[in-house]
Amino acid sequence: MTAALEELYQQLIVDHSRRPRNFRKLEPAERSLEGFNPLCGDRVRVYVNLDGDRIREASFEGCGCAICTASASLMTDSVKGRHLAEVERLFEAFHKLVTGGSPAAETELGKLAAFGAVAAYPARVKCATLPWHTLRAALAGSRQSVSTE
Amino acid sequence: MSALASVTLRLPPVSGYDPWRVRADFPALRQRVHGRPLVYLDNAATTQKPQPVLDALLGFYARDCANVHRGLHALSERASRAYEDARAAAARFLNAAPQEIIFTGGATEAINLAAQSFGRANLRAGDEILISALEHHSNIVPWQMLAEQTGARLRVAPIDDRGEIILEGFERLLSARTRLVAVAHVSNALGTVNPVEQITRLAHASGARVLVDGAQAAPHLKVDVRALGCDFYAFSGHKLYGPTGIGVLYGKSELLESMPPYQGGGDMIRSVTFEKTLYNDPPHRFEAGTPPIAGAIGLAAAIEYVEGLGLEAVARHEHELLAAATAALERIPGLRIIGAARRKAAVLSFVIEGVHPHDVATILDQEGVAVRAGHHCAQPVMERFGLPATTRASFALYNTCEDVDRLARALRRVREIFL
Numbered sequence: 102m103t104a105a106l107e108e109l110y111q112q113l114i115v116d117h118s119r120r121p122r123n124f125r126k127l128e129p130a131e132r133s134l135e136g137f138n139p140l141c142g143d144r145v146r147v148y149v150n151l152d153g154d155r156i157r158e159a160s161f162e163g164c165g166c167a168i169c170t171a172s173a174s175l176m177t178d179s180v181k182g183r184h185l186a187e188v189e190r191l192f193e194a195f196h197k198l199v200t201g202g203s204p205a206a207e208t209e210l211g212k213l214a215a216f217g218a219v220a221a222y223p224a225r226v227k228c229a230t231l232p233w234h235t236l237r238a239a240l241a242g243s244r245q246s247v248s249t250e
Numbered sequence: 251m252s253a254l255a256s257v258t259l260r261l262p263p264v265s266g267y268d269p270w271r272v273r274a275d276f277p278a279l280r281q282r283v284h285g286r287p288l289v290y291l292d293n294a295a296t297t298q299k300p301q302p303v304l305d306a307l308l309g310f311y312a313r314d315c316a317n318v319h320r321g322l323h324a325l326s327e328r329a330s331r332a333y334e335d336a337r338a339a340a341a342r343f344l345n346a347a348p349q350e351i352i353f354t355g356g357a358t359e360a361i362n363l364a365a366q367s368f369g370r371a372n373l374r375a376g377d378e379i380l381i382s383a384l385e386h387h388s389n390i391v392p393w394q395m396l397a398e399q400t401g402a403r404l405r406v407a408p409i410d411d412r413g414e415i416i417l418e419g420f421e422r423l424l425s426a427r428t429r430l431v432a433v434a435h436v437s438n439a440l441g442t443v444n445p446v447e448q449i450t451r452l453a454h455a456s457g458a459r460v461l462v463d464g465a466q467a468a469p470h471l472k473v474d475v476r477a478l479g480c481d482f483y484a485f486s487g488h489k490l491y492g493p494t495g496i497g498v499l500y501g502k503s504e505l506l507e508s509m510p511p512y513q514g515g516g517d518m519i520r521s522v523t524f525e526k527t528l529y530n531d532p533p534h535r536f537e538a539g540t541p542p543i544a545g546a547i548g549l550a551a552a553i554e555y556v557e558g559l560g561l562e563a564v565a566r567h568e569h570e571l572l573a574a575a576t577a578a579l580e581r582i583p584g585l586r587i588i589g590a591a592r593r594k595a596a597v598l599s600f601v602i603e604g605v606h607p608h609d610v611a612t613i614l615d616q617e618g619v620a621v622r623a624g625h626h627c628a629q630p631v632m633e634r635f636g637l638p639a640t641t642r643a644s645f646a647l648y649n650t651c652e653d654v655d656r657l658a659r660a661l662r663r664v665r666e667i668f669l
Contacts (some may be wrong), residue, residue: 103284106616110609110667119604119668141608143637144623166606167668222612224472 108218109225110167113175118167123160123177134164136235136247139203140229143169147177147235153187166228168219173232174210185240192233197231258443269565273648274302275555282586286618289656291667294438294466294597294644295622296488299552303492306503310544311406318543319517319534328654333543336550340498343553344483345474349504352533353546357465358388358471360484360499361432362534363512364461365392368501369430369484371510373460374400377429379460380417382407383634384437384444385418389463393432409634413589421452428458434618435483439642441591441597442573443471450479451479459505465489469646470568470595472561475500487519487545490550491647496545499536513538556647564647568596571645571654578658584665588640596645599626602661605668613667614641 127133127148135146143165150158159177164170165172176195179186195213197203201220219229238247275278278298281288290298310332316325318333334348341348354360372380379393383406390404397404405428407420415433424431431453435446450460461482464473468485475483482505487496501509511518511529515538520528539666554562576596579585584603602610611623622642625632632639643657 103616105284106667107507109612115668140624142629142632145640166608168609170606175361225608225612228608 103229104219105221111215111218113212113215114167114171117171120168121161121164121174123131123174124162126159127158127160131246132239132242134235134239134243134246136231136238136249138169138231138249140189140201140250141165141228143228143231145169145173145232145235147173147232147239149236149239156180156185156188157240161232164232166225168225168228169231172216172229173202174216175234176232179211179213180236188240189237193238195233196230254567261359261521263369267559269567269648269650272559275302276648277301277604278657279648283618283620289514289649289653290648291617291643291645291653291657292620292622293649294489294626294642296494297469297491297646298648299493299548300394300491300555301474302555303551307493307544307548310547315541315544320599324333324536325513329543332547332550335545339550339553340480340546341510343468343473343557344498345476346500347503349531350500350503352501352506352536353541354484354497354499355489355495355542356497357463357484357486358392358458358497360482360497361388361461361463362392363499364482364484364501365396365633367509367512368459368505369393370399371508374399376426376427377556378401378405378423378425379403380405380423380428380431380453382420382444383409383630384440384442385432385434385630386412386414386426386438386462386463386465386467389432389434390485390630391429393430400652403427406630409442409631410559412591413437413442413631413635414490414591415442415449417452424452424456424458426457428453428478430459430461432461434462434530435633436470436597437465437589437591437596437628438597439465439631439640439645440591440599441594442589442591443467443593443595445593446480447478454479466595466597469556470561470565472565474508474550487549487552489556490549491554493545493548496549497543498549501532503532506536509536511538517538517541527586532591541631546649559647563646567647568645568649571649571651572596572598574651575643575657579661582658582661582665584660584669588635588637588664598643598645600643601637601640602664603667604665607639608663609668610641610661612659613664614657617656617663619657619660621657 132149200218202240314328316329318330459481464485483500488494518538588599607623
């Protein structure tokens with residue numbers, strides 16, 4: 102196997118894709134929204150409960166490929182307990198990471214840094230970002246499902 | 251692989267067809283991808299181009315580039331002759347007459363042309379269009395649009411678990427209301443070869459016209475529109491080793507004569523005044539504006555190339571590959587082949603338990619093996635089998651047993667990563 106491939110499908114990502122954390126419906130959920138990638142068929146529903154402007158709980162259902170599932174799993178883990186402004190900063194750092202711009206502060210990303218290899222696979226960037234776009238739209242109060250196209 | 255094994259594989263098969271010699275005609279196949287020799291198995295999406303096609307395109311642009319049917323100069327005469335020769339080549343390829351061949355941008359445009367010209371002139375509210383559950387989106391959406399425009403209704407013949415059209419189900423849906431049947435010759439998602447001759451007979455018996463979407467069939471089977479009896483036949487150049495941007499709609503002469511234009515513009519007219527425009531005869535009536543001249547010339551070169559190898563020999567070779575690949579993939583634990591039609595073209599759709607097709611395709615790509623993953627523009631087919639997507643390996647005349655081997659080995663890597 103090539104080194105690039107080993108990095109993309111490193112243990113952490115494979116593990117989260119096979120045993121996703123927070124993989125359940127939240128009932129009741131203050132915010133819930135579906136995101137869809139019409140090109141590949143990945144579909145994710147993100148659920149969020151808030152404490153003021155802090156995320157108390159986040160979970161998801163659906164998804165498709167390993168990258169998307171692992172991204173949703175690690176995202177819901179990472180945003181729990183965070184202020185909305187922090188979540189936004191985290192998204193920006195993550196987005197920079199997977200699109201090839203070096204993230205502002207890699208330390209801030211924690212386990213999310215595992216997705217750095219995605220930048221080498223332009224076709225897979227949307228797999229990694231779909232859960233994030235869906236989460237942000239849900240937090241912004243959107244009721245319209247999110248599409249990557 | 252040992253040198254000995256590789257020598258053994260390179261021996262021409264008993265049939266006399268030598269894919270190794272054929273490969274040498276395709277410059278794109280000589281490259282390495284991610285450090286490995288390219289194994290191109292995405293042929294149902296598009297095929298690579300042989301040198302004679304590249305030469306024909308370059309020859310046109312380098313020497314004969316002019317518009318057709320207009321200029322009274324040498325270059326235009328050469329271009330016009332080459333363009334009409336291409337029409338004759340396409341006609342011969344389908345066993346049709348040249349005036350029955352309309353050049354389009356591709357199979358999709360060919361189907362849209364039939365829908366908008368024949369369909370809008372002949373369908374009324376209450377009429378029905380009958381398609382199958384195997385269709386590519388390009389043989390669904392144009393009919394949905396037509397149904398919306400005319401008030402006609404779209405009906406869908408069911409398929410069974412093998413991925414074959416259920417003929418009794420098809421017959422049940424066929425009625426005096428059915429004005430048009432549109433069906434794929436070969437399914438792009440599963441490889442099923444549909445009994446289009448029988449379907450055409452049944453449709454004609456109940457008074458319906460028949461369009462066959464041959465995008466996946468033309469590269470793999472000898473197509474004879476007279477023997478099939480269909481009214482329209484559509485295919486694309488780029489899936490037949492020709493350039494992109496060229497396709498063919500065959501239509502029976504008497505039908506084309508009666509059909510209104512598809513688009514308005516130059517070349518499709520006999521005379522234009524602001525009061526009244528007289529339309530040209532088929533096929534020119536349906537080719538408004540400057541046609542895809544280079545594309546048609548490239549397609550003719552591709553047709554000559556394939557005819558030179560012999561479509562029967564190509565089909566035999568591809569069936570050997572399909573059988574070898576089916577056997578090799580069936581031995582991979584957790585892998586399930588989707589589509590078990592009794593007649594199949596060289597398409598192998600499959601899923602691996604616990605691994606998403608996109609991850610399979612990414613890993614295969616890193617091994618130098620190009621396949622497609624997704625819904626293959628056939629979402630209803632995926633839904634029928636309860637799958638969001640499959641991985642699809644599709645074979646062409648230049649693939650070899652070694653390609654099958656590389657595919658199988660790369661698929662074992664997939665399991666190593668995920669299990």
